[in-house]
Amino acid sequence: MMGTALQPGAVDVVTKELMAVSLGLAVGCKPCVRIHLKKARAMGISEEELEEAAALATAFAGCKALMLWKELKGQ
Numbered sequence: 001m002m003g004t005a006l007q008p009g010a011v012d013v014v015t016k017e018l019m020a021v022s023l024g025l026a027v028g029c030k031p032c033v034r035i036h037l038k039k040a041r042a043m044g045i046s047e048e049e050l051e052e053a054a055a056l057a058t059a060f061a062g063c064k065a066l067m068l069w070k071e072l073k074g075q
Contacts, residue, residue, distance in 0.1 A: 020039075028065070057069065
């Protein structure tokens with residue numbers, strides 16, 4: 001299901017990857033965030049774009065998302 005969800009479609013893969021980072025942070029899934037950060041960087045997604053995705057996660061999920069972002073962003 002994840003492979004299908006992340007395939008190109010009506011929403012481009014870069015946007016989907018940013019969504020995956022944001023959603024991983026929002027639900028507090030460390031393995032998910034690690035995987036999607038690595039993939040996002042490999043795709044050329046900038047740190048500025050990742051910071052904005054993290055900001056959205058924080059806006060919706062509060063400080064737990066922010067704390068997880070600060071922990072994992074340097075990995």
